[in-house]
Amino acid sequence: MASVLEDVGKKTLNELDYVGSLNIQLWATLRAMGSALPFVGNRYRWQAVVRQMLQIGVDALPMVSLMAICTGFILAMQGASELRRFGALHYVIDLVAVGFTRELGPLLTAIAVSGRSGSAFAAEIGTMKVTEELDSLRVMALEPVEFILAPKYLAALVSVPCLSIVSNVCGILAGGLFMFLSTHLSPLLYVRYVLTSIQLQDVMTGLIKSVAFATIIAHVGCLEGFRVRGGPDSVGRSTTSAVVKSTFLVIVADAVFTAIFYFTGKP
C-alpha cells in the first residue's frame, strides 16, 4: 500500500514539475520574444523566425489541406446520411461550416503541426543537447531560450492560426463539393449559405484556440528537447513524448476552451 502511495505521489510530483517547467519556460520565452520581432529585434533572430514559419506553415500546407478536405467530405457524408432522414439535408452546410470554424479546423491543424513540428523541435533541441551545442551557445553568452525557443514560438504563433484558416476553407469547400455532387447545389449558393451560417465570433473562437494550441505544441516540443538526458535513444524517446504529450494537451485545452465558450454564451 505504502509503495502504491509512494508511486502515486512521485508521479504527481513529476507531473507538477513538468507543468511548472512549462510555465517557467513560457515566461522566459515571452521575456525573450522582443529579440525575435521584426524591425525592433535582432535581424538574425527574425530571419530564423521566417525560416521556422516556412517549415511550420508553408511545408505543412499540403498535409493540412488534404486532411481538411477529407475530413470535410467525411463530415458532410456522415451528416447527410442522418439529416436526409428528417428532410434536413441543408443543415449539412451549417454542420460543416460551424464545425470547421469553431472546432475541426484548429484541432486538425494542431494535430498535424504537433506530429510534424512538435516532434521536430524535440529532436532538434535534443540532438543539440546531446552534441553539446546548447552548452556551446551558453558559453558564447547566448541563451538557448532566446536563440532557439523564441523564434520557434513566434513562428508557431503566426503559422498555426494561418494554417487553421486554410484548414477551415478546405474543409468547407469539401462540404460544398459533396453538396454539389449529391444535390447539385450551386457553389455560389453554397458559399452564400456558409456565410450566413457562420459568424465572426465562430472564426475568432477558432483562432483563439489555435493560438493556445501553437503555445502548447511549441513549448512541449522544446521542453522535451531540453529535458533530453543521455544519448540518441533519449532523443528518440523525447520526440515520441513530444507528440504524445502535445496532442493530449491540445485535446484537453480544446475541451476547456469549448466549455468556457459554451458556458459564457459565446459559441
Added chain:
Amino acid sequence: MPIISIRDLVVEYDGRRILDGLNLDIEHGETMVLLGGSGSGKSTLLRHIIGLERPKSGSVSVKGIDIAHCSAAELKTVRRSIGVAFQSAALFNSMSVEDNVALPLREHTALAPSIIDLVVWMKLAVVGLQDFGKLHPQELSGGMKKRGAVARALALDPEILVLDEPSAGLDPIVAAELDELILLLNHTFQMTVIVVTHEMPSAFRIADRIAMLHKGTFSSIGTKDEIRASTNPRVRQFLDRVPGDITKAPTVAAYFEKYMQRQEKYE
C-alpha cells in the same frame, strides 16, 4: 592577481563527490594543463570554470567575479571573455563552418557584414581552414572539426581560451599542429589557455604549469619540470604508464567476494 581563482571547490552528483575541495590559481597569460585519467574530474572542473554548472560549495572566480554566485548579466560578461572549444567540437550542424565562426561576432558586435566576413576568414586561416568555410561540420574530418571549434572560440579574441581534450582522437601530426597553434596564440596574443588532456606529449609541449587530478583532488601542481621530477606515486603511475591493479588476481577475488556477499544479502 590571478585571472582564474578556484577556492575549496566541491562538486557532487547524486551524492557522489566528483571534485573534493580543489584550490587553484591560474595567472594571466599562463598555459595551464589539467591532466588526469578518465573519470578524474577534469571535464567537470572545466565546466565549472566556464560557468556551465554551479558547485555544491566553494567558488570559481574569473577576472575577480565569482561565477558560481554572480548575476546572469555578470556571467554573460565573463563568458564573452572566454572562448571554449569542446571535446566534441560542438559546432552547430545546421550552419556552415564560417557561419559557426561568425555567430558570436554577429551576436555580440556591431561590425558590418563585410568586416565580419574578413574576421571569419582570418580566424579560419589561423587554424588552416580558410578553404573549408562553406562546408558543414558533418562534411569535415575530426581534426578539422576541432580546428573549426578553436576558430569559433577565437572569434571574439577572448582573454581566456579553454580547450577540452583538443588532441583526443587526432593523428599525431594534426595533434602536433594544434599544439603549435596553442603555443602561437599564447605567445602572440598573451592569451590565458586552459587545456584539459590526458595526452602526455601534448601536455609537456604546451604547458607552463600542469595540475594533475586524481579522484577529484589535485595530486600535484607544478611546472613541467616539477611534474617530470615528481615522486608522487599517482603522478609517477600516470607518467610511467603503470597499469592499475584492476586485472590482478586479488582485486578480481575481492570483487567476486563482494558480489557473493551482496547476493546472499538479497536472498
